[in-house]
Amino acid sequence: MGGGRPYPYRGYLMTWNIYLAGEIHSDWRDKIIDGSAKENLPVVFSSPVTDHAASDNCGPAFLGSDSDGFWKDHKSAKINAIRTRTSIGQADVVVVRFGEHYRQWNAAFDAGYAVAMGKPLVTLHDADLQHALKEVDATALAVASTAQQVVDILNYVINQK
Amino acid sequence: MGGGRPYPYRGYLMTWNIYLAGEIHSDWRDKIIDGSAKENLPVVFSSPVTDHAASDNCGPAFLGSDSDGFWKDHKSAKINAIRTRTSIGQADVVVVRFGEHYRQWNAAFDAGYAVAMGKPLVTLHDADLQHALKEVDATALAVASTAQQVVDILNYVINQK
Amino acid sequence: MGGGRPYPYRGYLMTWNIYLAGEIHSDWRDKIIDGSAKENLPVVFSSPVTDHAASDNCGPAFLGSDSDGFWKDHKSAKINAIRTRTSIGQADVVVVRFGEHYRQWNAAFDAGYAVAMGKPLVTLHDADLQHALKEVDATALAVASTAQQVVDILNYVINQK
Amino acid sequence: MGGGRPYPYRGYLMTWNIYLAGEIHSDWRDKIIDGSAKENLPVVFSSPVTDHAASDNCGPAFLGSDSDGFWKDHKSAKINAIRTRTSIGQADVVVVRFGEHYRQWNAAFDAGYAVAMGKPLVTLHDADLQHALKEVDATALAVASTAQQVVDILNYVINQK
Amino acid sequence: MGGGRPYPYRGYLMTWNIYLAGEIHSDWRDKIIDGSAKENLPVVFSSPVTDHAASDNCGPAFLGSDSDGFWKDHKSAKINAIRTRTSIGQADVVVVRFGEHYRQWNAAFDAGYAVAMGKPLVTLHDADLQHALKEVDATALAVASTAQQVVDILNYVINQK
């Protein structure tokens, strides 16, 4: 099934939906998107809302403020879930990035949610988080430490190269 | 993942299917459709048949009349279910509007049906219905009181703004 | 497969779980339970919490009070959902009673939730609610107007008599 | 459906399976188990392996050692998953405890996995973790801060008191 | 894993639920039940209501009469479905008997329903119905022509003999 054959062949036709979950304070998403564009991969990306302030404030911004911080958070988190659940549900591959900072429990939650839905999971994190992430990594089909590795894997699973 | 990047990015590609269930005697659907058009949202809407008389009479109109009102209603309700079940099944988000008038048990039924299928639910109703709708609202990812709030939420979850 | 045969036969062995949803201000549940006991039916019943005050107050009672009524309702409704969702999930048959009073949107929500899970639904209501309930009734496998009819149907589907 | 009635009634018959996920370095599980025993609740509990050293070492202990720490962790995490997945799959309610220490990504992963399987989730954590856990809490049916609250909620949803 | 070993072994513990669908005007069910009893098989059987008149009349008998025969049939068929759907849903094996008489579309419907739910299907019919039943037989795991063959197969798959 070599390159350039004029036969109908789905590897060239299917567009892969990649959901990029997790850390929002570094440029790892841009690296994966740039790397994929450079390889001309037939992929589209989705992500949670990556604007931290908007993500925190969407509840009171759209539905009115609350005196209690818990409910402000609650309203915002639920609105954000409309986006994240829909995106995970439509994803072909879910990539979850864990960084050094913050607790990122939502990233681990999304990983568990994705795995239970049968989505192929790729984790992306530095080696020193290995032990803390062992249960999550044990459910992943690839454990990457750089964005370029994710691009390489996508290129390989899509284009066989 | 800023605006205007030429990279493939699904947030700009996916068309969201929004099902608008519930009250058929006010113009809340038009407000959401108009508001979404104004924001140029990549959404398509579906709804139950909103012509009350047609909805009540479709059974006898297409399949013959019955002397017993129960069976007239039964036939009509089942034909309408072809539309509503199919539409809910294909929806990405289900919005259910509860108004002051009528019992609207079908609206609550649709909400329960949608939630059991894993669809994100948004409810839309006035504050004075809050207590009566507490079980339904407890399953919703957003509880709105105006059509514009629904538009704002759709804009945010789709466009991150 | 006549009565009294000593062969192993499941009709006599299976215990049916019946969930009784809906109206909590009349004695319809007791009538069904009494009637079933009289027929010695192999059934067990479950229901939502039927103590109205307890149901409304469980949120603040167990998890602390809120100044905002919406969140009080929200907390209570979610705690009640632990019971109702679990019970519906384990039910073999779901009976939903609609009465004259209150809006009972939670009853209709439970009916929709049960139907989407593939549970056989029996509705119980007076004839004058027929038109308002036509969409719900259209999904039911039986539409009863008295508690005794529900007992008769259970007796028949379980014992073939 | 009062107490002590001799009728068949499932609330008294069903045994609830409660899975206790998360933190393993405090006695919160014992408090819930003790509290439930005091109330004579018809519950059985399951949990991950709570012996930290055993949990870390089960891979090499049973299947041979590895020079690379990643694979030691990998083998152990997978063996532990046999227990955790099976237990979550059979649970009626999943309680997840988040403590102050460690990253506890596996607790958040289990929460996501449980929610995607439709399990009612109860979270248990101190108030100061509220913001970090907002996405997880938004999917929970109850957010408790003490073990006794969990016992109270179980007592209520099971026994209506 | 020979006979009589004192080890825990599930083949001896599990009770198989066998649903016997289809023809109600011959004694094939009794033959399978008698044959299974003779072999002391750990099976329980369920079936649709096999009293033809009761099956036809249950709708008007319990829920009131209708002037239109269609609705009389409709009500009865739905009540019977409470029994048949529940029983198929709990069955480990579904046996469907097709006889010479009547159209028996409900038997074929039950077969399709069972196969779509992943239930192992055994058909039972004379050789001269082979061509007419080829699509149904093609989905069956065994096509038997006598009740004794069904007993033999149950004995073999349960007891390995």
Add this chain to the structure above:
Amino acid sequence: MGGGRPYPYRGYLMTWNIYLAGEIHSDWRDKIIDGSAKENLPVVFSSPVTDHAASDNCGPAFLGSDSDGFWKDHKSAKINAIRTRTSIGQADVVVVRFGEHYRQWNAAFDAGYAVAMGKPLVTLHDADLQHALKEVDATALAVASTAQQVVDILNYVINQK
């Protein structure tokens, strides 16, 4: 949501997949296709192979002959199932036609299979088959007696007219 509005509205965008199962010896499919074309409905149709001889012979024609008629039928029926299962799985609505001739157990099987998959079912048959089809009709969302009624119902559920 009146006709001709320029807003994005899914009723006009979605193409409905209609599977036409059952009788292959009359022109009912052509009538539905012609009628739908006349109304310019946004529908595509699929069906089993409707060439009776080809349907019976596809097994030996492609995979070699068998001396035993049972296996000839078996091979053919399984090949045909590749088409019918795939088509039912992708259908939005399943229409099943029952005629006077032949036993048509495959039509009833397809109906059962479709209902178990949650597909809206429409049956099409003459009034004198009503009693024999009562169990199948009881699961249908519409029971039509003419092809034009099916077209009318499709037009209504798609176009609200």
Add this chain to the structure above:
Amino acid sequence: MGGGRPYPYRGYLMTWNIYLAGEIHSDWRDKIIDGSAKENLPVVFSSPVTDHAASDNCGPAFLGSDSDGFWKDHKSAKINAIRTRTSIGQADVVVVRFGEHYRQWNAAFDAGYAVAMGKPLVTLHDADLQHALKEVDATALAVASTAQQVVDILNYVINQK
């Protein structure tokens, strides 16, 4: 949650169903059963029919002989599938043994079937089959090389020791 506590605790109550698939020409099943009995594990075991001749001949033995070997095999394989599918469906853990001899494609098929159903998979094979089994092992939660390792793992995941 230490040993011997009188509290209700499910680890001691649940009986685990273990399906032992694969090689039938060595005594690995007996070793696992004996080892589990020695540890008094709360497990029950199931397996395919392990009598090779019976397994091959059950089709013609029960349903009549065929001149064509393909159909003899076909009938036997389908009857055996009644047992294997049912057992896998009810298993909590699936152990698949691959030996040196025969192709054992059915063992690998069962592994794929079990994984797709979400069952925890344990593989058991010698080290020299590692490369040939890499895709199967990659889906397993444990890769054992001796029966005792399987017993140890069961003991650990059940009893935490």
Add this chain to the structure above:
Amino acid sequence: MGGGRPYPYRGYLMTWNIYLAGEIHSDWRDKIIDGSAKENLPVVFSSPVTDHAASDNCGPAFLGSDSDGFWKDHKSAKINAIRTRTSIGQADVVVVRFGEHYRQWNAAFDAGYAVAMGKPLVTLHDADLQHALKEVDATALAVASTAQQVVDILNYVINQK
């Protein structure tokens, strides 16, 4: 529903996704693709990575080398699973080829995985593998011995000829 009719008809519109699993050391895929192109079939094909060396080495190539061959295989097999699971999940028909050489347990695993997901399975192998593949063939909707037979079957199920 003859050829050339201008009506909307899905047989002509749907593109079928065919996954070609199994043997990678002969040209059977090219034969099916060429044969399908000759018939102008509306099909797209997908497959596992068919470059044996790339398939074996993708793990260390992208994610770093391991001293232990087991983990090298493990990493590679998991990356390949991203492609194979996704492709099987989107396939309409899964064709699995078994050849004379190698053990091909991954081919049998893929067959089991596909069948459990409800995918129509076609096997392709020489007659002398019939007995070894009886369990796999028993789950297939067609058992072919040449690539041209697969093309013929696709042509028939898609184009009714």
